[in-house]
Amino acid sequence: DTGVSQDPRHKITKRGQNVTFRCDPISEHNRLYWYRQTLGQGPEFLTYFQNEAQLEKSRLLSDRFSAERPKGSFSTLEIQRTEQGDSAMYLCASSFDGNSPLHFGNGTRLTVT
């Protein structure tokens, strides 16, 4: 069990560019969650997957955001046409099921210049 890993750890991009983040959950975990955290705030829910199915999307997730978990294992979060307001820490977490503790990755810190 290597834990939840996220890649990259840091991403600096120019406004208007597209970025993609990857999350590898713990292998036997069926649930995968994406959160966003800005400075001084707690994480905010973005979306979650049960295996490959995306079951819930927050209204925070605008049309520029898309997430996939094609084989029910790793997940990607893409942001198109990035804006400065997208600058945040993007956290991924996984759990075995809805009643199990969450395991978080170290996050991807996005800076949009």
Place this chain on the structure above:
Amino acid sequence: KNEVEQSPQNLTAQEGEFITINCSYSVGISALHWLQQHPGGGIVSLFMLSSGKKKHGRLIATINIQEKHSSLHITASHPRDSAVYICAVRSYSGGGADGLTFGKGTHLIIQP
């Protein structure tokens, strides 16, 4: 009003002191999580509870479902306990159907 309120927002204490961090919530929940976040962003799950009390080492978490309140206690605090402690609830509404609603966190500093 946020669904999850933590107090205090910031806490500085001396090594060895008994620490209490509080979390109040306003919605019906199925579970409450206490999380620890160190500088750099990594989050560690400390407890998940839906009733009563749990203990792990020097950490104790309690929850009172009727009062919609939970506390995290740290006994014999140590500088390595310095971190942000976040309360999160899995509610039946808000935060997404199966997501969590997080408090803003309590920033704890333990001075040697």
